[in-house]
Amino acid sequence: MSESLRQLQHAFMDYLNTGETASFQPHVIAQGRITVDTRLAIYRNAYRIRLTETIETDHEVLGLYLGDDLFDQMTRGYIQQHPSTVPSLRDFCDALPTFLAQKMPFSEHPILADIAAFERRLLNAFDAPDAQRLGFSDLQQLPVPDWPRCQLRFHPSVQIYSCQSNAVEAWQSIKAEQTPTAPDYSATRHWLLWRGDTRLTEFISLAPFQHELLMGFIQGRNFAEQCELMMQFFDVEQAPQQVLSALQAWFEMGLIAKLQT
Amino acid sequence: MVNDQLTLDFLGFGLGLRTAHFEHVLQHQPLVDWFEVLSENFMVAGGKPKYYLHAIAEQYPLVMHGVSMSIGGTDPLNMDYLKALKKLANEVQPKWISDHLCWTSVHGQNSHDLLPLPYTQDTINHVAARVGQVQDFLGRRILLENVSSYLSYHDSTMDEWDFLNALAEQADCLILLDINNIYVSARNHGFDPLEYLSKINPKRVQQFHLAGHSDYGDYVIDTHDQDVVEPVWQLYQQALQRFGLVSTMIERDGNIPEFPALQQELQQAAMLAAKQFPHLSTRTLDAMALAQGQAV
Numbered sequence: 001m002s003e004s005l006r007q008l009q010h011a012f013m014d015y016l017n018t019g020e021t022a023s024f025q026p027h028v029i030a031q032g033r034i035t036v037d038t039r040l041a042i043y044r045n046a047y048r049i050r051l052t053e054t055i056e057t058d059h060e061v062l063g064l065y066l067g068d069d070l071f072d073q074m075t076r077g078y079i080q081q082h083p084s085t086v087p088s089l090r091d092f093c094d095a096l097p098t099f100l101a102q103k104m105p106f107s108e109h110p111i112l113a114d115i116a117a118f119e120r121r122l123l124n125a126f127d128a129p130d131a132q133r134l135g136f137s138d139l140q141q142l143p144v145p146d147w148p149r150c151q152l153r154f155h156p157s158v159q160i161y162s163c164q165s166n167a168v169e170a171w172q173s174i175k176a177e178q179t180p181t182a183p184d185y186s187a188t189r190h191w192l193l194w195r196g197d198t199r200l201t202e203f204i205s206l207a208p209f210q211h212e213l214l215m216g217f218i219q220g221r222n223f224a225e226q227c228e229l230m231m232q233f234f235d236v237e238q239a240p241q242q243v244l245s246a247l248q249a250w251f252e253m254g255l256i257a258k259l260q261t
Numbered sequence: 262m263v264n265d266q267l268t269l270d271f272l273g274f275g276l277g278l279r280t281a282h283f284e285h286v287l288q289h290q291p292l293v294d295w296f297e298v299l300s301e302n303f304m305v306a307g308g309k310p311k312y313y314l315h316a317i318a319e320q321y322p323l324v325m326h327g328v329s330m331s332i333g334g335t336d337p338l339n340m341d342y343l344k345a346l347k348k349l350a351n352e353v354q355p356k357w358i359s360d361h362l363c364w365t366s367v368h369g370q371n372s373h374d375l376l377p378l379p380y381t382q383d384t385i386n387h388v389a390a391r392v393g394q395v396q397d398f399l400g401r402r403i404l405l406e407n408v409s410s411y412l413s414y415h416d417s418t419m420d421e422w423d424f425l426n427a428l429a430e431q432a433d434c435l436i437l438l439d440i441n442n443i444y445v446s447a448r449n450h451g452f453d454p455l456e457y458l459s460k461i462n463p464k465r466v467q468q469f470h471l472a473g474h475s476d477y478g479d480y481v482i483d484t485h486d487q488d489v490v491e492p493v494w495q496l497y498q499q500a501l502q503r504f505g506l507v508s509t510m511i512e513r514d515g516n517i518p519e520f521p522a523l524q525q526e527l528q529q530a531a532m533l534a535a536k537q538f539p540h541l542s543t544r545t546l547d548a549m550a551l552a553q554g555q556a557v
Contacts, residue, residue, distance in 0.1 A: 002383045004416065006335040009367040009376075016372055029413045032451050033479050039412040039449075042482065043374065050373050084371045087329040087342050088301045092373075130307035156306070199309045 015040060016047045017083055051079050054089045058123060059096065061174045062115045077103060094120065111183040114167030121161050125193045125201045128157035133197065136251040138259060146261040148224035152217045153258035157195035160214060164188055197254045209233040213246055268435060268467045269357060272322055272508040273543035274531045276523055279513065283313040285520040290320060292548030293524060295356070297510050300327040304345045318353045325355040330395065332405065333364035333378040333388050343398055350399065357467060359404035359437045362425060375408040379416035380424035385431055392432035404467050405429070406437035409445040409483035421446065422460040429465045436461065439470035440497050441483065448481045454496055463504045471497060471530060472512040486515030488526060494533065501537050509534070524548065
């Protein structure tokens with residue numbers, strides 16, 4: 001491997017990151033009417049524009065929530081602190097929620113990191129692996145004695161998102177071109193995200209018992225264990241019925257990929 | 262490889278498959294000969310992009326075009342990337358796979374840009390060895406594309422066309438000749454684009470790219486967000502004269518118009534080729550004949 005080539009590439013990349021021309025400029029020939037500074041700036045502008053556009057595209061609602069000035073401040077800071085190390089721009093903003101949670105002034109408003117995290121989840125649901133989906137009739141065909149130890153495997157796009165703010169409600173308001181309500185950190189909210197049969201990404205809010213139930217199945221608890229768990233929320237007669245009706249809804253939503261007994 | 266014929270069959274005239282057109286292509290099955298897909302856009306596990314890709318692959322020949330191989334890079338080749346590329350190729354069975362003669366990343370950091378290499382024999386040796394690795398891994402020759410560039414290095418000891426030619430020979434790979442990039446770089450560096458064309462070995466040219474750019478007077482930037490301009494059409498005709506019928510594709514990545522507008526631009530390419538090759542028969546030309554028939 002050519003050491004001089006490696007040094008040249010390092011100098012070029014350092015320039016893209018920092019805008020400092022001192023080590024890279026001596027490599028570049030002055031030609032015609034275009035100055036060396038202009039030639040270098042074409043690359044640096046393109047680099048920054050490409051990364052900024054990626055943030056804009058992946059975090060459109062966050063951008064609207066922040067407004068132009070704060071969005072610019074965020075993109076400049078993020079690009080500087082997180083040079084891309086991923087082959088695909090699809091993954092460039094993976095660290096954005098953490099950046100927002102840690103970096104002033106954004107960290108003073110936890111809803112920002114929550115909105116960004118929610119938008120990452122939407123993307124994850126969008127291009128998660130494909131898998132078959134079972135219908136409720138598949139469960140009904142299961143012999144009754146197998147039901148108590150039945151476990152569920154979910155479609156790979158299924159995700160649970162929990163946050164301590166009204167980030168998703170704010171996201172919905174902005175998407176509907178309405179003014180979001182003020183940040184509210186009074187309660188934990190749970191959301192279920194998945195990609196449906198039509199390949200559209202969907203999400204719904206989860207009541208505390210639904211969240212417990214989903215988490216329980218995801219963690220591998222069986223039907224009998226889940227009924228017991230639901231006794232925290234319902235009486236002994238209601239609990240199995242609640243589990244069953246939740247299951248029926250999940251099958252209809254296309255969340256269930258496999259039954260295990 | 263002992264076969265004297267290096268290049269693969271002429272595919273006709275293709276377009277880049279873009280998200281905005283997925284539904285149109287599936288519903289209307291437009292008369293286009295083939296589509297070029299951006300490999301990285303489909304290196305995902307599943308979902309909508311993959312669904313459309315597979316559905317369209319059943320109806321059209323596809324070729325895969327990548328931007329992240331960093332064949333001229335000095336980091337080791339990214340084997341995870343190459344595995345994903347090979348997996349995608351197994352899924353869609355592309356007629357060929359291409360990337361760019363450039364570098365994109367160093368020390369693990371990705372510029373997400375197609376950055377120029379110094380044109381030296383050392384670089385050729387370095388890149389040719391990596392092309393060999395890639396071709397062995399993929400089990401096929403790849404195509405490398407000339408990129409648009411905005412600067413030249415003191416280190417360079419040869420012209421870009423000699424570099425491209427020598428690299429293709431030494432690496433035994435094929436060439437994706439981007440006619441617009443030749444025009445853009447010619448304007449930015451002040452060389453004669455016809456000289457470029459005249460120095461490239463026709464035996465290795467498998468595909469042409471056409472695209473639009475942004476003209477800032479003193480310099481030109483390869484933006485792929487405009488129609489192909491007249492000087493590039495003229496250069497394309499010169500390329501047809503020198504290289505014969507070569508599979509041609511129009512790239513559009515920004516300011517993307519409705520599909521029929523791009524199809525019309527592609528028909529212009531087919532029409533220019535038909536002037537020089539009167540017996541040319543492709544679906545792209547059929548679409549034109551059909552449209553004219555309807556107009557009558």
